[in-house]
Every structure is written in C-alpha cells, then in structure tokens.
Amino acid sequence: MTSTAVAPLRVAVIGAGPAGYYATEALLASETPLVAVDMFDRLPTPWGLVRAGVAPDHPRIKSVSAQFAEIAGHPRYRYFGNVELGRDISRDELLARYDAVLYAVGARSERRLGIAGEELPGSLAASDFVAWYNGHPDHAALAPDLSGTRAVVIGNGNVALDVARMLLLPQGELSQTDTADHAIAAFAASNIREVVILGRRGPAEAAFTTPEIRELADIEGLDVGVDEPALLEQPLPPETPDIKRIQRNITALTKYGAGQSDGERRMRFRFLRSPVEIGGNGRVESITLAINRLETEGGRTKAIDTGERETIAADLVIRAVGYRGVPLPGVPFDEASATIPNEQGKVTGGDREYVAGWIKRGPSGVIGTNRGDAVETVEQLLADFTGAESRAATRDDISAWLRSRCPDMVDHAGWLGIDRQETGLGEPSGRPRVKLVTIAAMLAAARDTAPASELQTQD
Amino acid sequence: MPYVVTEACIGVLDRACTKVCPVDCLYEGGRMMYINADECVDCGACEPVCPMEAIYYEDDLPDEMQVYREAGIAFFEKIGSPGGAKKAGKLTHDAGPAAMRAE
Numbered sequence: 001m002t003s004t005a006v007a008p009l010r011v012a013v014i015g016a017g018p019a020g021y022y023a024t025e026a027l028l029a030s031e032t033p034l035v036a037v038d039m040f041d042r043l044p045t046p047w048g049l050v051r052a053g054v055a056p057d058h059p060r061i062k063s064v065s066a067q068f069a070e071i072a073g074h075p076r077y078r079y080f081g082n083v084e085l086g087r088d089i090s091r092d093e094l095l096a097r098y099d100a101v102l103y104a105v106g107a108r109s110e111r112r113l114g115i116a117g118e119e120l121p122g123s124l125a126a127s128d129f130v131a132w133y134n135g136h137p138d139h140a141a142l143a144p145d146l147s148g149t150r151a152v153v154i155g156n157g158n159v160a161l162d163v164a165r166m167l168l169l170p171q172g173e174l175s176q177t178d179t180a181d182h183a184i185a186a187f188a189a190s191n192i193r194e195v196v197i198l199g200r201r202g203p204a205e206a207a208f209t210t211p212e213i214r215e216l217a218d219i220e221g222l223d224v225g226v227d228e229p230a231l232l233e234q235p236l237p238p239e240t241p242d243i244k245r246i247q248r249n250i251t252a253l254t255k256y257g258a259g260q261s262d263g264e265r266r267m268r269f270r271f272l273r274s275p276v277e278i279g280g281n282g283r284v285e286s287i288t289l290a291i292n293r294l295e296t297e298g299g300r301t302k303a304i305d306t307g308e309r310e311t312i313a314a315d316l317v318i319r320a321v322g323y324r325g326v327p328l329p330g331v332p333f334d335e336a337s338a339t340i341p342n343e344q345g346k347v348t349g350g351d352r353e354y355v356a357g358w359i360k361r362g363p364s365g366v367i368g369t370n371r372g373d374a375v376e377t378v379e380q381l382l383a384d385f386t387g388a389e390s391r392a393a394t395r396d397d398i399s400a401w402l403r404s405r406c407p408d409m410v411d412h413a414g415w416l417g418i419d420r421q422e423t424g425l426g427e428p429s430g431r432p433r434v435k436l437v438t439i440a441a442m443l444a445a446a447r448d449t450a451p452a453s454e455l456q457t458q459d
Numbered sequence: 460m461p462y463v464v465t466e467a468c469i470g471v472l473d474r475a476c477t478k479v480c481p482v483d484c485l486y487e488g489g490r491m492m493y494i495n496a497d498e499c500v501d502c503g504a505c506e507p508v509c510p511m512e513a514i515y516y517e518d519d520l521p522d523e524m525q526v527y528r529e530a531g532i533a534f535f536e537k538i539g540s541p542g543g544a545k546k547a548g549k550l551t552h553d554a555g556p557a558a559m560r561a562e
Contacts, residue, residue, distance in 0.1 A: 018481065060500045064481040067543075209503055211516065242507070248519060368481040368504025375478060 008034040008076060009385055010392035012094050014085055014328075015104035016041035017048020018367050019357020021068045022374035023102055028074050030382055033390075036076040038098070038398065042084035043137065044410040044442040045418055046072075048106055050367065052136040055162040056177035057169060059432060064367055072412060078395070080402055081410035082439070088406050091330035095351055097393040097401070100381055102354040103331065103340060103347075104374070107323040107363040113154065117278030117287075118319075121145065126159050126320035133166055133187075135180030135435035137442070145283070146190035148315020152287050154275055155320030156199035156206035161213070163318050164195040168265050170220050178432045192316065194266040198273045200303045202231055202294055203253055204246050206271075209366075213252040216267060225259015227270040241299075273310075274303060278317055287314045323363035337362060345377025346384070354381050414446030421445040461499035462506060463520055464492045465527040467513035469557045476505035476514065483543040486534070488550050490557045493534040498542070530555020 011027055013020045016039050027035040045051060047065050054061045072079060083089060085105075094101045110125040112118060122145055132142040151167050153160045166174075171188050179187075199206055203226070216224045226232060232254045236243060259268060272292040279286040288311045292303040325340075327333035332349050334341045339362055340355045347353040356374040358364075365373075393401075402409055410418070418436060422445075425434035436442050464476075468491040476492060477485045484498035485505065494505075494514075506514045515521075520528060533554035541547040552558070 022481075061502060063500055064502075067482055070543075211501060211503070211518075214518070245507075366481075366502045366504050368479040368502050371481060371504075372478045372508075 006034070007390045007392070007394075008036040009099045009388075009390050010036050010038065010097075010395070010398075011381070012098040012101045013037055013039045013104060014094075014101065015039075015048065015106060015357070015359075016043075016046030016068075016079070016081070017104065017106055017357065017370075018050060018064070018068075019106070019360075019370040019374050020048070020102075020104035021071050022371040023104055023356045023378055024077060025067075025071050026375050026378035027102075027381070028071070028076055030378075033382070033385060033388070034076070035382075036078075036395065038078045038080060040080045040083050040085070040089075042082070042087075044082040044415065044439065044446060046079065046081060046415060052131050052134045054134075054367075055130075055166065056134065056179040057165060057173065058162075059177065061367065062178075062432075077412075078399075079410075079412040079415060080406075081415055082408050082443070083402065083406050086329040089402075091328070093401075095353075097398055098352075099385065099388075099390050099392045100352045100354060102356060102377065102381065103328060103359055104356045105325075105328065105359050107325040107338065107358040109324045109326045109338075110319070111322040111324050113275055113319050113321065115275055115277055117280065117284070120278055120280055120284050121282070122148075122280070122284030122315060123278050123317045124319070126153070126155065126163050126318050127323055129163060129318055130159065133179055133183035135178075135183075135437040137437055137439050140180070140182060140437040144186065144316065146186055146192050146316065149191055150194045150196065150312075150314055151192050151316040151318060152312070152314040153195055153197045153318045153320055155322075156197070156201075156208060156271075157320060157322075158208060158212050160197050160320040161208060161216075163320055164197055164267055165216070165219065167192050167195050168219070168222055168267060175429075176431060178426065178435060180435050180437055182437065193264065194268065196227075196268045196270055196312070196314075198275065198289065199269070199271045200274045200292060201301060202234065202271045203250055203269070204234065204236060204240070205294075205301055206249060208249055210245060210248040210252055213249055217255070222265050222267060223260045223263020224256040224267045225263075225269070226253050226256055227258070227268055228272075229254070229258050231271055237296075239299075272303070274305065275317075275319075276309070278314075279311070284314055284317050286311050287317055323358065325359050325363070344380050345373075346380045352384075354378075408443055410443065410446045417448045418442050418445040421448065461496040461501060461517055462494050462503070463515050463517055463524070463528050463531050464494055465513050465515055465520070465524040466556065467511035468492050468509070471511055471513075473510050475508045475510060477544065479504040479508050483545055486541075486544045486547055486550060488534060488557065489553045491553065493531050493554070495535055495540060496531060497535075497540050526555055530557065 131139040291308040325338035341348040422433035
C-alpha cells in the first residue's frame with residue numbers, strides 16, 4: 001500500500017439515511033482536501049426512512065438505495081451500525097477523534113395534537129405506525145388493534161396517504177412487498193373498511209403531491225371520495241404559491257367526487273376539521289372535531305374555528321401531522337423548531353460540527369431535497385477546512401476504540417450479511433426481501449459467515 | 460411514470476435539477492437535459508427547482524410538449540441505462556426538438 005503524504009480529513013457522519021449518504025458523497029468527492037468518512041447509525045441497518053419510512057407499495061422510490069450502496073463501496077468510507085450517540089459514544093469522544101462531525105439524524109419523533117384522549121389505546125402516531133409496518137425493530141411490538149371498521153387519519157401530507165393506503169390495500173398486494181410479516185398478518189385480519197382523512201384547512205392547503213392522489217384510483221375495489229366536493233370549486237388566487245401542484249391536486253380530487261355510498265372499502269377526504277377530543281371508554285371510540293373556516297391574511301391561509309362541533313365514531317386514530325426532531329446529548333438544540341441551530345449547515349455555537357437533512361431544516365421535502373441540502377453543508381465544511389491539516393485519530397485507533405466500546409457493532413460486511421439474509425428469505429415468494437425485525441436477529445445475520453470472496457473487511 | 464424535461468431547458472442547461480435528483484437520472488445532452496425514464500423514481504424533487512419550469516410529470520405534459528417524452532426515450536437509445544449521469548458525463552448528442560433546431 002502506498003503511503004499518502006497527507007492524511008485525509010476524517011469526518012464522522014451520524015446517520016445513515018439519505019442526508020447522511022448525500023453528505024458522504026459530497027465529502028468523498030472532494031479532492032483537496034481528501035476526506036475519509038466514518039458513518040454511524042443507531043440501527044444495525046442503514047438507509048434511514050428509505051428502509052423504514054417509504055411505503056412498501058412504492059418500491060421504485062426505494063431503489064435510491066442503489067445509490068447509497070454505491071457510495072458505501074468507496075475505499076474511504078466505513079460503516080459502524082448499532083452504535084448510538086449518547087448510549088454508546090459521546091459527542092466529546094467523537095470531537096476528540098475526528099476533524100469534524102456531521103449530524104444527519106433526521107426527525108424520528110412526532111408532532112402531537114395536544115388534545116384530550118390522545119393517549120387512549122387506538123390513538124397512534126403515523127411515525128410509529130409506518131415504522132411498525134416497515135419492520136423497524138423499535139416498533140415491531142406496536143400491535144395496533146385493527147379489529148374496528150373506521151380509521152381516522154389526521155393530516156394532509158403524503159404520510160397520511162401512505163397510512164390510508166396501507167389500511168385499505170387489497171390483501172394480495174401486500175404479500176408481494178417487503179412489508180414486515182407481522183404487519184401483513186395484521187392487515188390480512190383487519191376489519192378496517194373506511195379511512196377518513198382529516199385536514200385542518202382546505203384542499204388548496206393540503207401538502208399532498210399529485211401522483212399520490214391520482215394513484216388511489218388504481219387501487220382495486222377502493223371507493224375514494226371527498227366529503228363536501230363543493231370545496232373543490234373555490235377559485236384559486238393567481239398569486240397562490242406552488243399553484244401548479246395545487247391546481248393538479250384539485251383536479252385529481254374532483255375526479256373522485258363524493259364517492260359511492262356503498263363502496264366496500266372507502267377512503268374519504270374531509271377538510272376544514274381540527275380534532276379537539278378523542279373519546280372512548282378505555283380505548284378510542286369517537287373523535288370530536290371543530291369545523292373550521294379559512295381566512296387569508298398576508299399570503300397565509302389560516303383555519304379559524306367556527307365553534308361548531310361534530311363527533312364521529314372511530315376505532316383507530318392515527319395522527320400524521322409531522323415528524324419532529326429529537327435532541328442529541330451535548331449538541332445545541334432549538335426546541336421550537338426541533339432542529340439543531342445552524343447557518344447553512346454549520347452548527348451555531350458548535351465546535352467543528354455540521355448538520356444536514358431534517359435535523360438541519362425541519363422535516364420537509366422529498367428524498368432528493370436532502371441532496372442539495374447536504375451539498376450546501378459540505379461546502380461550508382470544506383471551506384472551513386481549506387488548507388487545514390487533519391488532527392484526527394488514525395483509522396486503526398478509531399476501529400480499535402469502537403470494537404472494544406461496542407462489541408455488537410455492525411460494520412459494512414455485517415450489513416451485507418443482513419441484506420443477504422433478508423433478500424434470500426424473500427426470493428422463494430418473489431418478495432424483494434423479508435425484513436428481520438429484531439436487533440438480535442440482525443446481529444445474528446451480521447455475524448453469519450459468508451464465502452471469503454464476498455467479504456470485504458473495511459479495516 | 461417519470462418526469463420529462465421540455466423546451467424551456469434548450470440552450471439553458473441550468474442543472475439545478477441534477478443537484479436534487481436522488482438517483483442521478485438527469486443526463487446532460489448537447490443542448491438540454493434528459494431524464495432517463497427507467498432510472499427516474501418519480502420522487503418529484505426536480506420539477507419545482509427548475510428555474511425555467513421546464514420539467515413536467517409525464518401525465519401532465521401539455522399536448523405541444525408530448526414530443527419531449529419521445530425525445531427522452533430516443534436520447535437513451537444510443538446509450539441505454541448508464542446507471543447515473545455522473546458516470547456518463549456530458550454527452551454531446553441530442554434528440555427531438557433540441558436536435559433539430561439550427562442556430
């Protein structure tokens with residue numbers, strides 16, 4: 001091995017989701033200085049929400065992971081899975097060993113409604129429900145009760161639609177996907193026949209993207225409708241921001257009309273409704289809603305409570321009103337925005353610390369939005385280190401530290417072992433993979449010996 | 460059902476789209492960008508960032524822009540599915556209206 005005259009800068013990227021990978025890609029592309037990246041994830045498996053968030057009936061989107069796999073093949077990249085900042089290693093320890101630390105940890109918690117009855121059994125966060133059906137080990141035991149007939153989903157973004165679709169997809173379809181086995185079984189036994197999607201404001205304020213509204217028409221046996229279709233006829237002011245998407249959304253919703261009253265499986269959009277109380281004796285039985293009207297002031301359309309109320313029966317209430325970031329021990333955090341304060345990705349008041357993705361800008365945008373976001377941060381980082389020499393620990397010292405501190409650490413070869421086992425389990429039935437849903441199962445698969453030619457040790 | 464780059468890109472090649480594409484499926488031709496329909500994952504990140512508003516979701520292509528969908532297919536006939544624009548680099552050919560306009 002030829003020795004390089006100058007040691008590369010060594011950066012720790014915390015989080016192996018899209019933002020982490022796009023930041024890694026930009027760092028590895030730098031030629032002056034050369035950068036080596038050690039990527040950490042609290043789970044044994046990488047890919048973040050691409051693995052645990054994207055709906056299983058959207059397999060094309062998941063193919064972005066091929067990009068991540070390619071980045072992971074770079075010689076200056078190492079992966080350390082099942083290592084959690086806080087639980088296993090500290091911020092100070094990272095800063096002592098790396099030239100810089102880049103947090104790309106996403107937003108793994110959820111915004112709450114803050115209403116009575118939110119804690120009742122049968123009231124769930126979409127973030128937990130989505131993680132459950134995607135086999136996330138932290139949520140595998142969620143066991144949502146799907147024995148009722150009506151689910152109410154609160155929220156007007158694509159996550160609300162994902163949840164609604166998963167509750168109403170015909171059984172045969174799910175069995176071909178990488179939906180976790182426990183969820184396939186639960187959905188097969190489900191009695192849910194109607195999903196009502198509530199939005200606080202009107203159809204023009206909904207965050208849905210048009211393809212997600214249109215694709216509902218392709219679901220076999222599903223009757224889609226809009227309660228109060230007259231709302232779709234409101235004219236849009238020409239200065240409305242993002243008007244093309246909104247016009248297309250309205251057109252797509254208008255095609256559904258009010259729906260058929262005798263549809264066997266029904267999805268209904270109900271606008272101008274805010275939840276004020278979830279009711280029930282020991283579990284969710286009803287939800288009381290405030291009826292809103294809209295007021296536009298200074299370009300912003302607000303929901304104003306008219307004072308009128310309506311109560312509908314509900315067996316399941318799932319809130320999909322946004323993800324929310326969680327603070328990292330020792331790292332600055334802004335509680336109001338649930339993000340790490342930063343300027344173009346450089347942590348305010350930090351020490352050689354940077355952020356990318358949702359923990360930087362809040363939980364918005366699509367997967368690709370993180371790419372430009374990460375590039376902006378890496379430009380800041382590289383500018384800060386122009387002409388600087390690396391003061392990082394050596395790669396071997398770092399591996400030794402991590403292997404002794406975290407004996408259950410999963411490296412890249414270990415992840416490939418998990419990947420191989422999951423895809424192997426899926427093959428006989430034509431599924432892309434069958435997910436392992438416990439940490440123990442993942443660790444066992446990671447240790448599984450493979451033919452020597454397939455193993456790529458990273459150090 | 461992918462996205463399609465249309466007329467307003469010709470001669471501009473702003474490339475804001477390439478910075479947000481999660482799968483690197485926007486390729487640079489001689490005079491405009493082309494989306495590889497097989498590689499596009501329909502994520503929609505490119506459409507709002509184009510300063511020329513040149514990108515359309517395939518279903519939303521106005522009649523007069525349909526020719527760009529065919530151009531998008533013809534462009535890749537020579538090179539197939541390279542698996543990422545970074546690998547392919549700047550290409551010098553065009554297809555459709557961008558290939559036909561003389562300057």
